[in-house]
Amino acid sequence: MTQAETSVDFIRSIVADDNRSGKFDGRVVTRFPPEPNGYLHIGHAKSICLNFGLAAEYGGVCHLRFDDTNPTREEVEYVRSIQEDVRWLGWGWGQNLFYASDYFGQLYGYAVKLIEKGKAYVCDLTSDEIREYRGTLTEPGKESPYRNRSVVENLDLFRRMREGEFDEGAHVLRAKIDMAAPNLNLRDPVLYRILKETHHRTGDEWPIYPMYDFAHGQSDSIEGVTHSVCTLEFEDHRPLYDWFLDELEIYHSQQIEFARLNLTHTVLSKRRLVELVDGGHVNGWDDPRMPTISGLRRRGYTPEAVREFCDRIGVARRDNTVDIALLEHTLRDDLNKRSPRVMGVLDPLKVVIENYPEGKTEEIVSVNNPEDMSMGERTIPFSGTVYIEKDDFREEPPPKFYRLSPGREIRLKDAYYITCTGVVKDEATGEIIELRCTYDPETHGGTSSDGRKVRGTSHWVSAEHAVDAEVRIYDHLFSKEDPDDVEDGGDFKDNLNPESLVVLKSCKLEPGMDKAKPGDRFQFLRQGYFCVDPDSTPEAPVFNRTVALRDTWSRMDKARGRV
Ligand code: ATP
Numbered sequence: 001m002t003q004a005e006t007s008v009d010f011i012r013s014i015v016a017d018d019n020r021s022g023k024f025d026g027r028v029v030t031r032f033p034p035e036p037n038g039y040l041h042i043g044h045a046k047s048i049c050l051n052f053g054l055a056a057e058y059g060g061v062c063h064l065r066f067d068d069t070n071p072t073r074e075e076v077e078y079v080r081s082i083q084e085d086v087r088w089l090g091w092g093w094g095q096n097l098f099y100a101s102d103y104f105g106q107l108y109g110y111a112v113k114l115i116e117k118g119k120a121y122v123c124d125l126t127s128d129e130i131r132e133y134r135g136t137l138t139e140p141g142k143e144s145p146y147r148n149r150s151v152v153e154n155l156d157l158f159r160r161m162r163e164g165e166f167d168e169g170a171h172v173l174r175a176k177i178d179m180a181a182p183n184l185n186l187r188d189p190v191l192y193r194i195l196k197e198t199h200h201r202t203g204d205e206w207p208i209y210p211m212y213d214f215a216h217g218q219s220d221s222i223e224g225v226t227h228s229v230c231t232l233e234f235e236d237h238r239p240l241y242d243w244f245l246d247e248l249e250i251y252h253s254q255q256i257e258f259a260r261l262n263l264t265h266t267v268l269s270k271r272r273l274v275e276l277v278d279g280g281h282v283n284g285w286d287d288p289r290m291p292t293i294s295g296l297r298r299r300g301y302t303p304e305a306v307r308e309f310c311d312r313i314g315v316a317r318r319d320n321t322v323d324i325a326l327l328e329h330t331l332r333d334d335l336n337k338r339s340p341r342v343m344g345v346l347d348p349l350k351v352v353i354e355n356y357p358e359g360k361t362e363e364i365v366s367v368n369n370p371e372d373m374s375m376g377e378r379t380i381p382f383s384g385t386v387y388i389e390k391d392d393f394r395e396e397p398p399p400k401f402y403r404l405s406p407g408r409e410i411r412l413k414d415a416y417y418i419t420c421t422g423v424v425k426d427e428a429t430g431e432i433i434e435l436r437c438t439y440d441p442e443t444h445g446g447t448s449s450d451g452r453k454v455r456g457t458s459h460w461v462s463a464e465h466a467v468d469a470e471v472r473i474y475d476h477l478f479s480k481e482d483p484d485d486v487e488d489g490g491d492f493k494d495n496l497n498p499e500s501l502v503v504l505k506s507c508k509l510e511p512g513m514d515k516a517k518p519g520d521r522f523q524f525l526r527q528g529y530f531c532v533d534p535d536s537t538p539e540a541p542v543f544n545r546t547v548a549l550r551d552t553w554s555r556m557d558k559a560r561g562r563v
Pocket residue numbers: 032033034035036042043044046047229230231259260261262268269270271
């Protein structure tokens with residue numbers, strides 16, 4: 001069965017019904033319509049997977065259309081990044097790349113047609129006045145004194161707006177609908193405003209620009225979009241879009257609304273993400289803490305994991321908030337299968353093995369992925385001085401601590417059993433700087449021939465062979481589940497997590513890790529999944545921790561009795 005037949009979400013059933021009834025002659029044309037005013041985030045990924053997915057499942061096409069109607073906030077950099085991100089997710093638009101700005105001429109013609117029909121007028125109220133006149137949900141609005149201008153006068157003024165004769169704010173073009181409509185969107189909305197801004201595609205050709213609401217539905221119509229899928233906040237705009245299409249007597253797409261993605265510990269709004277970037281709260285759009293596609297990519301997410309996540313959350317008509325732990329769980333599932341295991345010590349403590357022959361090095365064999373034996377084995381050099389994790393030693397071990405402590409024997413993964421015989425401290429600070437140990441040559445490979453068991457196993461790296469690296473550890477960008485949970489007068493930035501980035505500068509990794517390329521992914525045993533950052537060089541390797549191993553989602557699932 002194809003996915004279309006197995007999935008039952010309400011949008012897919014609408015499309016299937018339309019195909020059966022022949023409503024669009026069996027055509028399926030969807031579109032993903034970003035405004036190029038920021039980088040895409042994981043919420044957009046949901047919309048991308050839905051729109052491109054529908055087209056793929058029903059033999060249709062999905063357009064990539066830039067809704068570039070507001071030159072004040074839009075940039076070519078965003079156009080470029082959006083295309084890169086959609087491609088990275090694994091989708092393509094073929095020849096179907098469009099820009100709303102390509103329709104500026106046509107949209108202008110539509111506006112003229114509405115004026116000619118007596119359905120639009122030029123208004124001289126200021127934007128504040130327009131807002132005042134608009135009324136509220138409980139009070140009807142007030143008609144503009146300019147509402148009854150003649151068609152001839154309106155045509156003349158609109159033409160002169162287009163010629164650039166007036167200053168910004170002097171006039172707007174408004175639809176003439178109903179100032180008492182219960183739906184505020186129908187209270188004579190603005191269609192065009194004067195804006196003396198250079199557009200990234202049309203340059204200075206236009207001193208007036210259509211409002212998003214006037215451009216969006218008509219762009220869908222021009223492109224012959226069948227199913228215009230958008231988020232719920234546009235539900236109240238649908239009557240307006242329908243009004244335009246009906247008055248203009250042009251092809252009618254079917255708008256269908258679904259619930260946007262919200263994620264705990266995250267903000268998904270370009271306006272807020274711009275604020276974080278511009279305010280220097282993060283290191284750019286692709287900061288690995290950002291919920292942007294480029295941030296997730298740099299963090300080490302795979303496109304497969306993001307798509308799988310979008311599948312798992314599905315589409316519904318009710319708003320809800322998805323636990324970020326589900327995203328991380330989906331990511332681990334994917335990384336677990338594909339990531340070779342390596343040993344990396346993040347917070348190193350030196351261990352000198354006193355009875356190991358001086359100057360000797362031997363090769364230890366280790367499997368690359370116990371989940372996938374086809375990934376093979378590798379050898380790792382072992383010598384008389386190794387690093388282990390500081391946390392794997394306690395001078396006075398608490399109950400249930402099974403790793404190294406004075407007099408105790410543990411296993412060095414795949415290598416030998418070692419026993420701690422001494423502790424060297426910094427005389428001034430008392431800090432433990434080195435351990436003295438002995439090893440048992442009879443435990444080669446990490447198993448003892450006499451059946452003696454140890455409870456703890458530590459990962460390790462041979463000191464003389466270790467690759468020095470910087471490792472960046474990330475946590476949620478916002479400490480609270482709901483970043484909007486703030487004191488009166490505060491804002492979401494008050495909830496930024498001060499520990500969302502911790503940089504570890506003196507990590508020790510197994511040999512060969514200096515040759516890993518940006519984007520390469522690994523599991524550091526017991527520490528999580530990591531990838532090489534674009535800042536990395538062979539001389540100064542830099543790794544990002546994509547996600548820790550501890551899976552809070554599985555635990556929650558168990559608690560809910562689902563596993
Ligand atoms: P933001 O609210 O982040 O500024 P936007 O809606 O202004 O986003 P657009 O560029 O207009 O951004 O979005 C392009 C498409 O992505 C729209 O169809 C929009 O509905 C969809 N989209 C945006 N945010 C989400 C989200 N959180 N979940 C699902 N779809 C989304």
